[in-house]
Amino acid sequence: MFKKVTQSVVNQMDSTRDLVPVHSILDHEHFRPLCLVKPKKKKIWKLSPGYTQTWYTLDDVLLPGEDNRSTESLFPKGDDQDSRQFTVKKRVSDTVDGSVSLHVESASVALKGVASLSREWSIKLQKNHIPIPKLEALKTERKMNANHSFIQQLQKKQQRLYMVHETVETSEETIYEESIKAEGSLKTQFHAKFFAKGTRENRQGITIPKGCTLAFRAIELTITDGSWDLQYFPESSRTLVCDGSSQGKLDRLEAEVKDTCQIFSKLSSDLFVVFLKAIKAVMRDRNLFEELTHKMEAVLDETGSCELKTESPDLKDLLSSLQNSSRHLLLKLAEAITYTLDALDELMEDQLLMLLESLEEKIVSQQLKLVKSILEHDDIEHSEGHFHVDASLLSFSQEREQKLTIAMVEMSGVKLQKDGSAVCTKAAFSAVAALYVSLYVLNLLSNSD
Incomplete structure (x- = not known):
């Protein structure tokens, strides 16, 4: 259900396909600003980019600066112009009149009558990003730790590395619910038969906490010895399969x-x-x-x-x-x-x-x-x-x-x-x-x- 929300948010907000939905609520913390991610292998059938988490942030792989200042200072605070809030709403209501017969594993379900599906949610979002000028300044202040085991393995395998620099997050707790209601006769058979007439309603939902990352954008990092840089126009940019x-x-x-x-x-x-x-x-x-x-x-x-x-x-x-x-x-x-x-x-x-x-x-x-x-x-x-x-x-x-x-x-x-x-x-x-x-x-x- 979380995937339905994040995909819907991306579809409504972004037509460039650069905004990447987070598919699992269990992983949302690994796609926050400054998190390091690796690109998935490109596929002919997949237009939008895909990334996997690394469990590391940029701060983890940089050497300390002269003032030992944390990268937390890069994040927007309060009413900073780099943090913007907005609301996305969606409502879906479908009604089907007829008969349906389904068979899954050892259970079968036959439904005659009317079935309806409704989804309705409103979600308040906050767009956060790390300003590029701040990242450019950080390059000169803090060098890459070339002896970090993760960086060494990354370079040994010649893998590319990206950093999350923009996210879309929930600005308050949100509840997403689906309701499926069937009216008529419902017959369910597992190993014993059960027959009922009337109304049956199935509701399911998910609570998305405040500050949960729903989608993100990432920028490629290049590492040479102890220095690092941002790739604004990577040579091997996404192939246009269209x-x-x-x-x-x-x-x-x-x-x-x-x-x-x-x-x-x-x-x-x-x-x-x-x-x-x-x-x-x-x-x-x-x-x-x-x-x-x-x-x-x-x-x-x-x-x-x-x-x-x-x-x-x-x-x-x-x-x-x-x-x-x-x-x-x-x-x-x-x-x-x-x-x-x-x-x-x-x-x-x-x-x-x-x-x-x-x-x-x-x-x-x-x-x-x-x-x-x-x-x-x-x-x-x-x-x-x-x-x-x-x-x-x-x-x-x-x-x-x-x-x-x-x-x-x-x-x-x-x-x-x-x-x-x-x-x-x-x-x-x-x-x-x-x-x-x-x-x-x-x-x-x-x-x-």
Whole structure:
């Protein structure tokens, strides 16, 4: 739910894609001004930059200055002009009249009647940033600690380093709530049957504390011996993947996902089951998602061995198999898992649940073909672009499977009709490509079933 809020804030505030949403409330403290972050590996399908936390701030890796002054003096205070407050509001209300049937794991739910979803929130935000002139002055006052172990490892691995210099934070505690209300008949079956008529309401929410970082901007640092500098115009700036046709980008996307994830195909049938079980678990549980993400990033960052332990039974078998792998295989698998998690992280929570149901219904392979056919059209680069896909790809054995697929694709910005006609509700290549990557990996891992 936190991700829904941060993504919505970014969508309303920033059209340049430089403002990066924080996806987990557990990590927000690591994306405050002066926090050091590392860029994630660039992907063809991801337009906006991505970063991982380092647990360090700029102050941690600088040598003390002559006056021993802390970097806290760089932060805006009170009514400083570098700290601005504003309010963002959003209200969503949807009503569906009809019947829905869902199957997840051992439970099935059939709903007839009226269902409504409402989201309404107002959040007061504060934009903070460290003035560039102050950072320029700091360069001459305090040198980089070239003997710091983190800096030494960073330079040894030739990794780039960025610093958070602007954030969007909550200026007061905020409560975000969702309400799903169903009226009519509700039938739920776990192992025993339960039948009820009337009204059922499901409310869930999250409390976001004051001072919580929702989004940030980062600037690249360059380090040479004991000096450091700010890269205002980095030579290897973000590649504009909007150049070229969608067909050309699809070719590059297929090459990228195969190069990164084909290592999964070399697993034994037993490990296929282990890996798929773990991926399905993190799709359901955001805490497990974050745990696996951090562990895989630690593997890719470490120069030596990395002990992989967990208290989660859903991840234990996966991490155990990785721990027993050779160093070369471990790195390849960690890269593939991280790539997969990055794609899943781009999807909405409801899409993840729909993917889980698609796995149960064994329709992922057909969905993959459908999404690939969508990516072949240049119109998905433009809002209100119209095109057609092969209607046979929307033909499923059950109507609810078709409705499930259409709804899942629409959440990525493409509205489909049963006859194959399609229209983009937004420039959708990046979102649809992330769905393609997710389906590709799930299809690959589920082939052992």
